[in-house]
Amino acid sequence: MKQLLNTLFVTSEDIYLSLDGENVVASREKQAAARYPLHTLSGIISFAYPGASPALMGACAQRGVSLAFCTPRGRFLARVCGESNGNVLLRRTQYRTADDPAQSCRMARSMIFGKLYNARWSVERTRRDHGLRIDGARLEQASARIKALLPLVAEETSLDALRGLEGTGATAYFSVLDEMILGEKPVFSFPGRSRRPPLDPVNAMLSFSYSLLAHDCAAALESVGLDAYVGFLHRDRPGRSSLALDLMEELRPCMADRFVLTLINNRIVKRADFTYRENGAVLLSASARRSVLKHWQERKRESLTHPYLGEQLSWGMVPYIQALLLARTLREDLDAYPPFLWK
Template sequence: MKKLLNTLFVTSEDAYLTLDGENVVVNREKQVTARFPLHALAGIISFSYAGASPALMGACAKRAVSLSFCTPRGRFLARTCGVSNGNVLLRRTQYRTADDPPQACRIARMMVFGKIYNARWSIERTCRDHAMRVDTETLKAASAKLKALLPQVQAETDSGSLRGLEGAGAAIYFDVFDRLILNHKDVFSFTGRSRRPPLDPCNALLSFAYSLLANDCAAALEAVGLDSYVGFLHTDRPGRQSLAADLMEELRPCFADRFVLSAVNLGRFSAKDFEVQENGAVYLSENARKTFLQGWQEKKREEIRHPYLEEKLSWGMVPYAQALLLARYLRGDLDDYPPFLWK
C-alpha cells in the first residue's frame, strides 16, 4: 500500500513554485518564503495563478509526485503528467470496458450503490448520535427511501436509468441535508446544492471539499496505472477526469460531506470566513482555506477499518485502496468491484 506522505497546499495567490536541488521552493515577489524536501511529499496542490517552473513539473512527474493547479477558489484547472508508466494492458482493458455499455454499467452501479448506501448511513449516524437534537422521523423517512433505492440500483442494467436513480438518491439526501447541520444555522442553512458558483457558505465548503477529493481520487487512479479521464458512470468530456468523478461518488457522503458537517457543527467557520462576490458567488477567504486544508490533512490521517479489505488504514488511503480494487477487477482478479461501504 502506498505510504501516506504529506500534501503541500500552496494558498497564496501570487506564489510561484520552483525547484532547487531536491527542494520545492515557494517564491513571492521574487523572494523565497519557504522550501520543502520533494521526497517527503506525495502531492502538491497550488491555489495560485502564478504557477510552477518546468523544472519542478518535470521533477514531480519523474518522482510520481502529484502536482495539481486550482484557482484560488478551489476550482480544478490541471495536473502535470509525465510519461505514463501504467500497465498498458490494464489501460486497454479500461478503455474496452468503458466502450462496452453493459460492462461499464456493471462498475457504475456498484459506485452508485456505494454513494446511496453511504448517504443513508450518514443520515443514520446523525440520528444515532444526536437523536434529541434532530427531527428523527423525517431523517428516518429519508433513510428508508434511500434504502429502497439500493435493490433498484443493483438490478439496473441501463446507464441512463442508473444515472436517474443516482439523481433520485441525491435529491432525497440533499433534501434533508440541512437537518444534519446542528449549529450556526443562521450562517450555514442549506436550501439546495449550488455550484459553479456556490451561492452560500455551506455550498462553498462542499465545493471546496469536492475539489480536494476529486484531486485525491485522480492521483490514486493514476498511481495504480488507470486513466483518470476515462470513466464508467461519467461520460467522456474534454478536460474532465471522469473516472476520478466516478470514484469520488461513493466517498462524497462519508468523507467530504461528513468533514464539512463536522467543521460546521464544531464551529470551525463563521460568517467572516466567507467572501461574497458581485454575482452572488460565495467563497472561502484565504485564511479560511488554510483552516480547511489543515483540517482536511488531519482528517486524512485518521485511521479506520476498511470494510472489504478488513485492514486498518488512514482515510487518506481509501481512494488508493478503491483504485487498487478497481484495477484488480479490471484485471479479472475480482468478480465485482467492491465499493467502499461506510458505517
C-alpha cells in the same frame, strides 16, 4: 509504511527507497527502517520526497512492479515506466469497458450503490448521535427512501436509468442535509445544492471539499496506472477527469460531506470566513481555504478499518485502495468492484 493488496505504501515523508539484492530497503537518515522482498510486491506508491534509487526504479520497470510518486499531501507526481509498460493492457481494458454500455453500467452501479449506502449511513449516524436535536421523522423517511433504492441500483443494467436512481437518492439525501447541520443558523442553512457559483456558505464548502476529493481520486487512479479521464458513469469530456468523478461518488458522503458537517457543527468555520459577491456567489476566503486544507489533511490522517480488506489504514489511503480494487476488477482478478461501504 504499510503493505496492502501486495502494494507497498510509503507514507512517512522522510523515507528513501533503494535496492539491496532482491529487497526493497526503506531508509531514514541512511539507516534501514524496513525491508520488503521485491518479488512479493505488485506496486509501490511513495508519498515521500527523498524518492528512490535508479537501481530500484530500473528493477521495478524490468519486473513490472509499478512505482509511483506522490507528494505527502497526495498530489500525483510521476510513475516509473520501463521499455514495455504493462499499464497499457490495463488501460486498453479500461477503454474497452468504457466503450461498452453494459460493462460501464456494471462498474458504475457498484459505485452508485456505495454512494447511496454511505449517504444513508450518514443520515443514520446523525439520527443516532443527535436524535434530540433534529427532526428524526424526516431523517427516518429520507433514510427509508434511500434504502429502497439500493436493490434497484444493484440490479440496474441501463446507465440512464442508473443516473435516474442516483438522482432520486441524491434528492432524498440533500432534502435532509439542513437537518444534519447543527451549527449557526441561518448562516449555515442548506436550501439546496447550488454550484458554479455556490450561493451560500454550505455549498461553498461542499464544492471546495468535492474539488479536494476529486484531486485525491485522480492522483490515486494515475498512481495505479488507470486513465483518470475515461470514466464509466461520467462520459468523456475534454479536461474532465471522469473516472475520478466516478470513483469519488461513493466517497462523497463519508469523506467530503461529513467533513463539511464536522467543520460547521464544531464551529471551526464562521461567517467571517466567507466572501459574498454582488452576483450572489459565496466563496471561502483565502485564509479560510488554508484552514480547511489543514483540517482536510488532519482528517486524512485519522484511521479506520477498511470494510472490504478488514485492515487498519488512514482515511487518506481510501482512494488509493479503491483505485487498486478497481484496477484489479478490470484485470478480472475480482469478480466485481467492491465499493467502499462506510461502517
